Amino acid sequence: MNSFFASVELLDHPELKDKPVAVCGDPERRHGIILAKNDIAKKYGVVTAETIWQATKKCPDLYLLPPHYSKYDDFFHLINKIYGEYTDQVEPFSIDESWLDVTASQKLFGSGLKIADEIRERVKKELGLTLSAGVSFNKFFAKMGSEYKKPDATTIISRENFKDLLWPLPISEMFMVGFATADKLTSIGIKTIGDLAKADENLLFNLLGKQGPILKDYANGLDDSPVATSDAKHKIKSVGNGVTFTRNLNGENDILTALTGLSDTVASRLRSYSLKASGVKVDIRDPEFNDISRQKQLPSPTDLAQDLKEGALELIKTSWKMDKPIRLITLTAINLVEHDSDTQLSFFDEGGNISDGGSDNKSDASIEKAMDSIREKFGRDSIAFGQIIDNDIGIDI
16 A cells, blocks of 8 residues: 555545645654655655654654554455455455465456556545555565555566566665665675675575575565465464653653553453463663663463563563663563463472462453453453553553
């Protein structure tokens, strides 16, 4: 999709169609980050994830709109419903991107190019949004094609033309190559996608590990990963929640309040997915925008807020000065397993003492299961942990 969040918001603000527009968090609550922008704002140099003051310095006439995530989710389903009319092999990559395998659909609907163009026109006519499509012989190049020409365009990347189209591009424009990887590759003279395609495999392995040769294969069009069917269960790799606080956290009590709210949200999502976390990760940002990230394994897989909170608090205590102010915390459940997976239990707790069998754990599970039932019946804000009630740091019930 082209400028998805901004385009959806502009459907309700047609008067801003020809103005520079950005979707951003609430500056009053210090969520002042650019989440999306339209093409006009892009021409001023406005980029995703920069602060509002940076964006407005580049574009003083920038119009700012708040996000409405439920709208984006609704359009995601409407768009993918259209895709599903052409093939059952639809694999969402994000809320605004999907892969479609139309190999078996061509007898009904025509070539990949014809299908892509027809979908573009239907999405524009029926939903008022535009998209760019890549048509290719594998998923990697289809993704590259969707980025090649914007907005509202279809690009064919074939076995005959991919070297001419993609190899001259800067290595930083290659899918799956981030800033750090691009810098590493550029430092050894690999400046274009073509350079990567021709690079020595051992050199790439020494520089990037096993990812190096994989990227070389992709650059050469060697990708045979399938597109999942639309009803396939997509594996969730992590579940997280982060908050930029309305004021800086100061001290352990503030941190506990934050972790109570964050862990509750993450744990309830895990239970809704029938998953448990074998580990927990914490990301912290201070008022000067310095970041740290720490993670640890948990004693056993869990879907309980109390376990996630305790693990996160231990990470913070061992890696952060508790009296140092905090602007943002993200708590993420990692190394996920199915809820009913067999796990190896220990006779000992983390301190090396004989475990009592987890009676507290059973009590916590009963409490949180009861909270799930109450929320399902009366809404998310019908019950909460006492620690977060009437907080002034921006944790919502």
